[in-house]
Amino acid sequence: MTHVPTSYDQDNVFARILRREIPAQVVHEDELCLAFRDVAPQAPTHVLVVPKRPLARLVDAGPADEPILGHLLVTAAAVARKLGFGDAFRIVVNNGREAGQTVFHLHVHVLAGRPFGWPPG
Ligand code: AMP
16 A cells, blocks of 8 residues: 655644744743643653654654654653653553544643553543
């Protein structure tokens, strides 16, 4: 099956947060990403780690994106540690609408502060 990249909408909510057009509770920022609290948390701590590079979905990333993808995971763990949850947290990446993706700017969910079941819903 041919992979069809999702076109990137410059006005998606995370692009607007990155441009500081709408507010967010930022917990970390560096040259490659921004991490901020989810507005509708699914756990006592729920942070989104968002690359500054405009990528709609994980599947739209290519070999050139390997450094940023690695950086997102390392940053997700660092954010969990910084917020006091270094020993137990859940990382989620929803790819595509049917998998639960609602914002089409790649993001890593960091959830912590409660037990997590398996398999995920
Ligand atoms: P997903 O469903 O994986 O695409 O995740 C999108 C997440 O973005 C959801 O958990 C939303 O609650 C969250 N979200 C949407 N708008 C905002 C916003 N303005 N600030 C923070 N989080 C948001």
